[in-house]
Amino acid sequence: MAALFHILLFLTVYCQISSSTTDALNKGSSLSVEKPDNVLTSPDGVFTAGFHQVGNNSFCFAIWFSESSDHYRSRTIVWMANRNQPVNGRHSKLSLLRTGDLILTDAGQSNVWSTSTSSFSPANLSLYNSGNLVLQTSQRVILWQSFDFPTDTLLPSQLLTRNTILVSMRSPSNYSSGFYKLFFDDDNLLRLLFDGLEISSVYWFEPWLTGQSAGRSTDNSSRVAVMDSLGNFTSSDKYTLIASDYGTASQRRLTIDCDGNVRLRSRSKPGDRWNVTGQIIQDPCKIHGVCGPNSVCRYEPSTGRECSCIPGYKMTYHTDWYYGCEPEFSYTCTRNESTFFKLSKLEFFGYDYGYFTNYTFRECEDLCLRLCNCKGFQYSLIPSLHIGSYSCYPKTVLLNGYTSPSFFGDLYLRVPKMHLSAYGLPQEDYSLSCLEKVIELDRTYEKSRVSSLVKFLLWFACGVGGFEIICILLILGVITRNRRDSNEDKYGYHLAATGFKRFSYSELKKATKGFSEEIGRGAGGVVYKAVLVDHRVAAIKMLNETNQGEGQFLAEANTIGRLNHMNLIEMWGYCSEGKHRLLVYEYMENGSLAQKLASNELYWEKRFEIALGTAKGLAYLHEECLEWVLHCDVKPQNILLDSNYQPKVADFGLSKLLNRDDLKKWSFSKIRGTRGYIAPEWVYNLPITSKVDVYSYGVVVMEMVTGKNPLKPDVDSIDGEHRRLIMWVREKLLNGTSASEIEARIGEVIDPSFAGEYDVKKMAILLEVALRCVEEDRDKRPTMSQVVEMLVLLDKDQEH
Known part of the structure; x- marks a missing residue:
């Protein structure tokens, strides 16, 4: 009888322990997913920690606000341990090992999540009144706490x-x-x-x-x-x-x-x-990516936020707006087959091919038609400028679209002429309610009387299915983590507004096939050709080892990522892991200006266009972008040419970035640039301004017009090798300073490869600009915007 009493007492105590909440989890103890009441609670009862069901036979260990009706569908979750890798509804458990490590194991005993802690002294896991889940020793030394690893x-x-x-x-x-x-x-x-x-x-x-x-x-x-x-x-x-x-x-x-x-x-x-x-x-429509590409966000306080496709497009996946819309027509970039459809008061933020001020509507339209990847253009009035001043923004991607009555512009969508009549039809709106609407999963279970063999087969099938789901979630989790920053700095996000990404070193090593195809080399580092995971061809520059700190590198790289101009090389991202510093650029099919000058492949017309485009890019760096950017190494090797020989200035920014309010706080520890192109200020230790880039640009233009390299000028020996080309040109032109004076003797200095076939006036203007840019006195040199103005006026005069 006494023995029976002890057995009943043991069973009673065991049942109470197994079905009640727990104040703390001690070493060697576990919480089981199969026991819903096997949870931790805060002393005041406000918070509960335990297994929360997130899908059919899928659970995560979580913390939630305790409710009077503690059904999992009504829980307010505040933290999750394994949100990207749920565990099975059977045989999974959270265990505090005797080593002091807290681990979450799946049904197959695989380690899904761990605190990676250790302690020789006794330790326990408890939930505080604040909602903080804390693992600490008996001396109250905190080994790990959930507050240090928030979710959402x-x-x-x-x-x-x-x-x-x-x-x-x-x-x-x-x-x-x-x-x-x-x-x-x-x-x-x-x-x-x-x-x-x-x-x-x-x-x-x-x-x-x-x-x-x-x-x-x-x-x-x-x-x-x-x-x-x-x-x-x-x-x-x-x-x-x-x-x-x-x-x-x-x-x-x-x-x-x-x-x-x-x-x-x-x-x-x-x-x-x-x-x-x-x-x-x-304004929820100002949030990026809410409706996906090629779609428009519209917000009304009474109805909420709605998404719709732009005319001629349809929703890609009807269950997820993240993927946006896709065209219902076959896209063509043939100029004569395209036209434009006006969408009023509609703005798409970011992803501009360039920013062009004081453009007429026809000029903007023509620019977009010339670009095969132009999906349309935004033509906007600039209120801060004088009346009638418009800006042109050709769009290569249509993202972050929203309607705004206060927007001072319109979008002109590029469409095939043959489908124009189908545009303008009302587009279906879809409401978005991310806040309170919850899509419930079917989690009902039915019991039936079946044989043991059938039951075994059913359980086996469910187990295989659950295992497959877990594998898929694991793969997705790995992919997601790989797309984040490197493990060494997994919390360091530094991304800009134009698709700027941080790559891992292993990702870039794979893209370059182990850095096997070298396409360029300079004082700053080596450049390799690469193919990224999204199939874009890129140029990866591996910078030489530098004493620059990671924080400074990240800040400057981020600034460069925000710069966006059609005559600047587009930077897609960077890598910063340990001693590795890499920059990811768009790939230029025609290489550098230096290569083309050496092979005499450029006619005089192309050289004039390259000079104008390069000037526009430098003017943007000096005067239009948010930061004051000195290039400090303008030379033909850093002027790259795309498939249409459009020039793009490369290797800018990491030399010097300054806030516009801090222009006087310049400091350079050493001369920067390449011999033959550096301004006198560097040699005489004078204050460095944007005029050093103007000087280098003048040398480059002189090299393009004469065909002679400043380091190997092949001219009569003159003292001071650094400036032999400049002095030779001035002597040949009798120190002419005007275009008319230069025109008279231009034949003595012009590149012989032109064979007398060139526009004398345009070449004379280029030489005049070059000579002004290389003045010894920096105050006599023009700004890059003044250079652009001189060349643009000449170009328009020639057209008329």
Whole structure:
């Protein structure tokens, strides 16, 4: 009888332990996925940690707000351990090993997730009242805590730091990592990023603004943001978001939602509905990637956000707007077969082929027709300039489209002439509700009386299916991680608004086939040809080892990624891992200007166009882009030519980047540039300005007109080898300074390969410009914008 009593007592205690909540998980103990009540709770009962069902036979270990009705469908999840790799609903468990490591194992005993900790002293896992899951020793030394590894949510007192990132869910019913991130950039500023599978872009704060113009401060390098219990979210860069119910709610959370917006939510007590009490972005259509390519976002406060395809396009996948729309016609780039369809008050942000001011409508239209990859152009009035000033933006990709009554321009969509009559028809709108709508999965189970053999076969089939699902999720997780930064700096995101990406070293090594095909070499490094995973042909420049710190390299690379002009080489991304510094550029089919000059392949017309295009690119660097950029090494080797011999200035930016407000704070530790092209300021240790690039440009133009290299001029020996070509040209032209004086004796210096077939006036103007650019006194040299004006006026006069 006594023995029976002890057995019953043991079973009672065992059942109570196995079916009740737990205060802490000690070494050698586990939480099982098969026991729904096998959870951890905070002392005040506000938070619960345990296995949460995310799909059919799929579970993640998570933390959620405790509810009176704790059904998994009504849970508010605040953290997940294995969001990208769910485990099986049988035989999976969370275990605290005797070594001090907390691991999550799947049904097949594979290690899905781990804290990678160790401790010889006793340790336990407990859930705090703050919602923080903490692994600590008996001496209260914290080995690991969930607050250091957030998913998409911040709780009061939880810090967002330089080493943490908030990543959205993929959709309301898909808990895996989505495409939106809240993080601190390398310039100490808090930003929002759309990080798609192929394209990345910063959309908050506005990419064209500096920290100062956006009301933010870069002075504090601590990079920390936090929300307090009263509803005040503040950041070290002086950004503040205050809840509308400041100080009154008892439960709060800040979440980056699957639609890319960051929202504050609050409620008075458990079981109440969560209310949005603050959000970072007021116009949801300004969020990048929300409707995918070739689509338009429209927002009405009463109906919410809606997506629609632009005319002539259809939705690619009716279940996911991320993929946007695809054309219903066969695209042609034949000029005579294309026309344009006007879409009023419609803007597509970013991905411009270039930015062209004071262009007429016909000039803009003609430019787009000449470009095979031009999908249309944006023609916009610039309010800040004088009346009637328009700018032209040819678009190579139609992304981030939205309608705005306040927009000062229109989009002209490139379409086949034969299908023009089909355009202008109303497009179907699709509402987007990422916030509250939840797509439920079918999770019902039916029991039936079957034989043991059939039951075994059914379980076997389910096991194989579950294993396949887990394998697929694992592969997707690996792919997603590979698309992120390298493991060495997995938290370092530094992406710009034009598709700028950070590549891993292994990714670029594979793209270049082990850096096997060298296509160029210079003082800065070696250039290799590569084919990226999206089949784009790229040029990968491996920089020589430098003492430049990673932070400085990332900041400067990011600035270059934001520069966008048709006469600047497009930079697609970079790699920074350990000692490896690599830059990823578009590939130029016709090589460099130096190669073409050496082979005498360029007629005088092409040389004039190259001189004009190069001047436009340098003028943009000096005067139009957000940062003041000195090239410091303008030479034919750094002027590349595309398939149409359009010049693109390369290797710019990493020499010197300055804020426009800090132009006087220049500093150079050594002479920069190439012998034969460097300005006198470098030699005489004078202040360095943009005029050093003007001087180098003048030498390049002189080389193009005469066909003579400044280092090997093949002219009469003159003292001072550095400037022999310049002195030779001046002597031959009798120090002529005007085009008419130069025209009279131009035949003595012109490139013999022209064989007398050239436009005397244009060549004389080029020589006049070159001689002005190479003046010893820098104040006598023109600016690059003045050079462009002289050459453009000449070109237009010749046309008329």
